[in-house]
Amino acid sequence: MNFHIMMRRNFLRFAICLNLGCVFVPFLFAQTKIVLDLQRTIELANDSSLEAFRVRNLYLSGYWEYRTYKANRLPSITLNATPAEYNRAITQRYDSENDVDVYRSQQSYFAYGNLSVKQNLDWTGGTFYVNSNLSYIRSFGATDATQFTSVPLRIGYSQSLLGYNAFKWEKRIEPLKYEKVKKQLIYNMEAVSEQATTYFFALAMADAKYKLAQDIVASSDTLYRMGMQRHKIAAISQADLLTLKLDLVNARNTLQNIAISRKRAMFALASYLGMDKNTEIQLDLPGRPHEISIMVDKALNLAKENNPSFLEWKQNVLEAQQALDKAKKESRLNASFDASVGYNQVADNLSDAYRRPMQQELVSVSFSIPLLDWGVSKGKRNMAHNNLEVVKTSSRQGELTLEEEVIMTVNDFNIQQSLIASAEEALDLSILAYNETRQRFVIGKTDINSLTLSLNRQQEAQQNYISALQNYWLNYYKIRKLTLHDFASGFSLSEKFDYNLNSRW
Known part of the structure; x- marks a missing residue:
């Protein structure tokens, strides 16, 4: 293997440092150690993080809302019953013999039961129903009486003739809402992946700075010892020796500060996962990724097809249109129709209450006409209309913003691939330059300023390389989130979600 590549990998391999200092020794003995690469980090985040738990429950809430909508489209069977009702009171009655109202004491026992089957019809907005009921009443007092009344069967249909049809709008909106909920789950899980990537590379950067700070301390210590020896033979000045000592003190202080930042970054990642x-986390930094070419037009089409924001904007427009339709129809003539046919009977005992029932028929047409409401209905219509225009404008603005975000992210991603190669080359050159400068300083052919400048360049090159990797993977997972599509495998995340949904829930 090329010597320079080996050196670069040594600089970028984030091994657990055994010489963290005595202040960290008791802590390390109590730690659990784990090695994570980027893919494993994302898997743990999607499986165990609190954010992943939250977004799954958000999905389940929408899932059961949709199940409720579907259940409302099926026949419902309801039993209503009043098994016992006792009443003792003094009531006003008319005495026909004396032509006066009198107060009389009354006691009664009442029981009632009703079994009803209903079916809502989306395309008409009406309700078809079948029911059967039985009532029992017994009066106590001067005259005892017992009666049963039954409706063995009644079939009917009720319909709003000119009014607002909520069922029709629900049929258009609820499936769209559930589709949005499904894709919102995928979107949110990709956001979890994006956040996990941020924490991963935050620790990677802190880890790299810590490893480099350790190397700087070791190098500064070596150079200071060499400087003292050379100062004894007057090879360097007192000012240069003091500069070397200052570099050593600053390097030790920097190492302590970086160790604190590294621990915070490690704590943040462990907490998120x-x-x-x-937990002591050792990171396995990903190498240079395979080159992926993403076309902007394809990404835009996939975003419009899969991104839940587009579905949400479409839902908002439909709901605004629903509100306008309701305001219009409730402000004018409203007529309803109800018709039923069945049988009923009354008798002194239960068996006779079901013998030779008489036919029962009901046809009812009612309407209401607002004659004067001082502009209330007109105001509601205008508000609903204006709200619809606002929602349409906001939706269009949201679409433009999202399209711009997709375009910029894809462009950044495509550029970032070349930046990784450039940053990698710069890192190799900085390592070679520093080693060469260090050797020249050892033999007295360069000064301390050149050595410090070379070390700073190496540190900057290393940070730029990790930043390039971080930006690449952040843009990659952001594109996955925006389009719900894995460009590396060419696989739709929506299809993957349907498979996982069946297997998990």
Whole structure:
């Protein structure tokens, strides 16, 4: 293997440092150690993080809302009953013999039961129903009486003739809402992946700075010792020796500060992944990714097809149109129709209450006409109309913003691939340059300023390389989130979700 590549990998391999200092020794003995690469980090985040738990429950809430809508489209069977009702009171009655109203004491026992089957019809907005009921009443007092009344069967249909049809709008909106909920889950899980990537590379950057700070401390210590020896033979000045000592002190202080930042980054990643807070995480940094070419037009089409925001904007427009339709129809003539046919009977005993029932028929047509409401209905219509225009405008603005975000993210991603190669080359050159400068300083052919400048360039090159990797993977998972599509495999995340849904829930 090429010597330079080996050196670069040594600089970028984030091994657990055994010489963290005595202040961290008791803590390390109590820690659990784990090695994570980027893919494993994302898998743990999607499986165990609190955010993943939250978004799954958001999905389940929408899922059961849709199940409720579907259930409302099926026949419902309801039993209503009043098994016992006792009443003792003094009531006003008319005495026909004396032509006066009198108060009389009355006691009664009442029981009632009703079994009803209903079916809502989306295309008409009406309700078809079948029911049967039985009532029992017994009066106590001067005259005892017992009666049963039954409706063995009644079939009917009720319909709003000119009014607002809520069922029709629900049929258009509810399936769209559930489709949005499904894709919102995928979107949110990809956002979890994106956030996990941010935490991963935050620790990777802190880890790289910590490893480099350790190397700087070791190098500064070596150079200071060499400087003291050279100062004894007057090879360097007192000012240069003091500069070397200052570099050593600053390097040690920097190492302590970086160790604190590294621990915070490690704690943040462990907490996000649902791990124990004392977990010691060693990262396996990904190498240069395979080159993926993403076309902007394809990404835009996939975003319009899959992104839940487009479905939400469409839902908002439909709901605004629904509100306008309701305001219009409730402000004018409203007529309803109800018709039923069945049988009923009354008798002193239960068996006779079902013998030779008489036919029962009901036809009812009612309407209401607002004659004067001082502009209330007109105001509601205008508000609903204006709200619809606002929603349409907001939806269009949201679409333009999202399209711009997709275009910029794809362009950044495509550029970032070349930046990784450039940053990698710069890192190799900075390592070679520093080693060469260090050797020249050892033999006295360069000064301390050149060595410090070379070390700073190496540190900057290393950070730029990790930043390039971070930006690449953040843009990659952001594109997955925006389009719900995996461009690396060419697989739709929506299809993958349907498979996981059946297997998990």
